[in-house]
Amino acid sequence: MKSVRVFFVGGLISYRALFSWLNPWVYVPSFLVMPIFQILLFVYIGRSAKLQSDSFYVIGNALQFAAIPCLFAMANTIAGERNQQTLGYILITPARRLPLFLGRALPVATNGFFVALFALVAGSAIVGTHVAASGYAPIVLVIAVSAFACTGLGLINAAIGLVARETAVLSNILFGGLLVLSGANVPVHDLPIVLRQVSEGVPLTHGIAAARKLASGSSVGSVLGLLGAEALIGLAYAALGYALIRGTETLSRRRATLERA
């Protein structure tokens, strides 16, 4: 019962306390305006390069933008505590680490889901792309799974934040990596073979592919494999992230780097 409380209440309080984007002056430009302009940028580059349809870029970039809240906010659950000088207090509590850290991941994934959904709806309306009516509900599910998978990568990012100072630098680099590898803008089959293989193992690749299929009218059954792969990748990253958090927590105590800021 105590763990359930830590998971839900602790996660919510952490989100409200550390998620500095909750200020509308930050939330609106960062999460509602920026994804629209990312979509427009790549739609127009796509038109200029004569490569893919507008719908390809709208879906790809809407889902890929979930990486911003999922990566940055997860890292902030560590860096933010450090800035508030509360990280030490959190880590000496007897609370179980699994609900403590995964509870912080839940609001992050929920926000990532909302941001990607908003970007898809607003981006489609602005650019004028069509989504098959049968695809709406399954695409919402795909976005939820993709946001969860990306939050798994965010947990790894947060773990590194326990021993590294510049979490914003790493978050930006991971975001850039996903921009290249996830197939958001460059069809995966156009990537060099090595990048193609890496692409198969990163969050969002399968989610984006599934959403594109659904938008073009494919059935839910035809994307179950992609959806399953995205969920499995998310689980694997979340498990690795949690293990890394435990490992780096020990390391940061041993090396006295917890308060490195």
Next chain:
Amino acid sequence: MRVARVLAYGWFFRMKMLMRSSFNSWLGVLYPLFFATVAFFMFKAGADSKPLLYSSLGAAVMGVWSNTATPAGSALAQERWHGTLELEVAAPVNFALILLPLTIAMSTIGIYSMAATLLWGWAVFGIPLQITDPVAFVLAVPATVASIGALGFVLAVAFVRFRQAWALGNMLEYPVWLISGFLVPLSLFPGWVRPISWLLAPTWGIRAIRGAALAGPSYGDIGMALGVGAAYVVLGLLLVQRALHAARAKGTLSLT
């Protein structure tokens, strides 16, 4: 002479400080490379007939703006966090002379990003760097950097009373990339976008650089970049006095 010394020393010390930050140095070089890579893949796989150097130059100048937009937005907030804003405002030197070299130093860091992007395009994607008019190119790069720095100056001044100004600066990164014609010809946009593009110094900067590299002399565009940049400086000078007066009158300079 005194003004020139303040600007030169200001630029030099700000450069040194910015280079100590991995966010402003390493990330400033690396981050635009991801966008450049995506653009190179897209143009390589696509059916567009423009030479890849067209996109390589555009992606290179994207880095200059990228290095200016967010840091300029948060320039005054940083001074607040360091506890130096009030001291700088109270100094006998005009505050604009302290702020302008800071934003120009930010855009100067973008030269590293430009060089890295052009090298990346050459080494990984085989994009040759052939410059038709080297003299114009050498003049166009600093003109572009200075004019983008001047745009950053206006942003920094305009956002003086916003606590979360970095988010507003960050938000402007994509729109300027988009409508300045870095990777997309302006002719693809609706007609009402073009007058907005003409007001942006990066539009003239990329035209000057691209013109020197691909077509020949582009001195007219260099002049436009410098002219628009000078207009930004004048606008910033006017704004800075009003913004500081308002912040002092309302006691909001040190918004924390």
